Amino acid sequence: MSGARRQVLVFRELPDDQLARITAQHAVTVANPRQGAAQKAAFEAALPRAEGLIGSSYAITPALLDAAPRLQVISTISVGVDNYPIAELRQRRIVLCHTPGVLTETTADTVFALVMATSRRLVELANLVRDGQWTRNIGEDLFGWDVHGKTLGILGFGRIGQAVARRAALGFRMPVKYHGPRPVDLPELRGHAVHAPLDEVLAGSDIVVATLPLNDATRGLMGPREFGLMKRDAIFVNGGRGATVQEAALLQALDSGHLRAAGLDVFATEPLPADSPLRRHPRVTALPHIGSATHETRHAMAELATTNLLVALAGDVPPAVYAGH
Numbered sequence: 001m002s003g004a005r006r007q008v009l010v011f012r013e014l015p016d017d018q019l020a021r022i023t024a025q026h027a028v029t030v031a032n033p034r035q036g037a038a039q040k041a042a043f044e045a046a047l048p049r050a051e052g053l054i055g056s057s058y059a060i061t062p063a064l065l066d067a068a069p070r071l072q073v074i075s076t077i078s079v080g081v082d083n084y085p086i087a088e089l090r091q092r093r094i095v096l097c098h099t100p101g102v103l104t105e106t107t108a109d110t111v112f113a114l115v116m117a118t119s120r121r122l123v124e125l126a127n128l129v130r131d132g133q134w135t136r137n138i139g140e141d142l143f144g145w146d147v148h149g150k151t152l153g154i155l156g157f158g159r160i161g162q163a164v165a166r167r168a169a170l171g172f173r174m175p176v177k178y179h180g181p182r183p184v185d186l187p188e189l190r191g192h193a194v195h196a197p198l199d200e201v202l203a204g205s206d207i208v209v210a211t212l213p214l215n216d217a218t219r220g221l222m223g224p225r226e227f228g229l230m231k232r233d234a235i236f237v238n239g240g241r242g243a244t245v246q247e248a249a250l251l252q253a254l255d256s257g258h259l260r261a262a263g264l265d266v267f268a269t270e271p272l273p274a275d276s277p278l279r280r281h282p283r284v285t286a287l288p289h290i291g292s293a294t295h296e297t298r299h300a301m302a303e304l305a306t307t308n309l310l311v312a313l314a315g316d317v318p319p320a321v322y323a324g325h
Helices: 016-023 037-049 062-066 086-092 104-120 122-130 159-172 198-204 224-229 247-255 295-313
Strands: 007-010 027-030 052-055 073-076 095-097 152-155 176-179 193-195 207-210 234-238 259-264 284-286
Touching: 007 016, 007 037, 016 027, 016 295, 027 037, 052 295, 062 086, 073 295, 086 095, 095 295, 104 122, 104 159, 104 207, 104 234, 104 259, 104 284, 152 159, 152 198, 159 176, 176 198, 198 224, 224 247, 247 259
Parallel strands: 007 027, 007 052, 052 073, 073 095, 152 176, 152 207, 176 193, 207 234, 234 259, 259 284
Antiparallel strands: none
16 A cells, blocks of 8 residues: 555545645545535545545445555544454455544543532532522532542443542542453452453442443443442433433433433434433533543544554554454
8 A cells, every 4th residue: 555645535624734734745635525415426436446445423334445456545534443343344454543542631521520510519509590590599409419438339441430430539549440351450450340241240339330342242321220229319420422221211210310410412313403301401511522522632533643643654553543443
């Protein structure tokens, strides 16, 4: 793949400095198919020539791959790869790269912010002030609940789950139980975090945080049985992937009073549909999928994705090829 200028299709806007890195070496078309009919048409028109794709938040289907017979590499500006048909890419020998690592700490910050916000009812009480309803000292009906000392359960113990565990155990003296494929030996968390079966984590935690990837094993994992196993008045936070949760089951657990609250940064359908009960539910703190959305981290993700693309097009092994590819 090295040598000649290649045809690169950028399907989500890049920072100017990263776009310049690509245009210095290759011919570039920028077309974001999520930005209206004209952009989608430009994207589809560029597919037959494309040898490299870089972008995010758009489903690359087998049909799109059929339209891109010259495609050799896809570099996604994300750690998750659920928008890509892994088996198809493997069969067609198309390299898939992603951006793990650079967003870990920022996403863990967001997840723990949701833990704090739901427990202390921060959004609800901020809106009380904003709406001019703070006319006297609040009563017990508006009190929140302590975070420090509570047991935190973590579903998924990869980089982000481990970073959340450090914040909880070392910063807030929270005992941590986690569920993952196997125990993870982290010296700083010895004596603070315990590997346990899923049911034990759900039943024994005051707050359950999901940082799960989306795959066949995790899709719809949190359903009526799982929410029913959680402690009464427990809190559920999802910072992984929306489709790991059966949203109707979550709503039932909230409406019945079994769960105290939920903090959600991800949803089965995004943006959240206008008719979704989660939008205005009094027990839900909902964010617009901002886990990694800081200036510093989004730039670092774009930089790694650009490096992945350029290295792959040069015929070398990129720094972050998707491990399941």
